[in-house]
Amino acid sequence: MSNPVQRARQDLDRIDAQIKALQAERDGVSAFIRMYDRYATENAVAPAATLHTPPLKARLLDATVRFLGERGRPAFMSDIYPMLEAAGLLPGGTNPKQQVSSIFGRDGRLEFKSATGWWLKGAAPTTTAGEARTLM
Numbered sequence: 001m002s003n004p005v006q007r008a009r010q011d012l013d014r015i016d017a018q019i020k021a022l023q024a025e026r027d028g029v030s031a032f033i034r035m036y037d038r039y040a041t042e043n044a045v046a047p048a049a050t051l052h053t054p055p056l057k058a059r060l061l062d063a064t065v066r067f068l069g070e071r072g073r074p075a076f077m078s079d080i081y082p083m084l085e086a087a088g089l090l091p092g093g094t095n096p097k098q099q100v101s102s103i104f105g106r107d108g109r110l111e112f113k114s115a116t117g118w119w120l121k122g123a124a125p126t127t128t129a130g131e132a133r134t135l136m
Contacts, residue, residue: 056089056091064083064110069120073126074113081097091103109121
């Protein structure tokens with residue numbers, strides 16, 4: 001049986017070997033990044049994300065679904081509209097609120113109930129109006 005100092009030295013040698021292997025891997029990855037940057041910038045093409053921005057309607061709907069999910073309860077247009085306006089997601093036209101409502105009505109993810117407002121189709125609210133007021 002070896003003494004504690006010998007075991008500690010063996011552990012240190014093992015750790016040093018692991019560090020050496022990881023440093024070699026790190027150097028390889030760094031070389032790849034440098035090479036990629038060198039060749040990628042020579043004939044740079046705009047990334048796919050900048051080539052295609054989803055249409056306003058899709059972004060408007062996605063933002064609304066996210067808003068309602070985070071809110072946890074239905075909302076009327078008077079609650080949703082300011083969020084869309086702040087995000088720059090309003091359609092043009094003479095009556096944007098009506099247009100937004102029309103877009104919501106054609107989307108399969110949302111449904112409107114006159115007593116509670118717009119909500120996620122088939123989902124149960126996670127908070128009530130009273131609970132939501134106490135959370136604010």
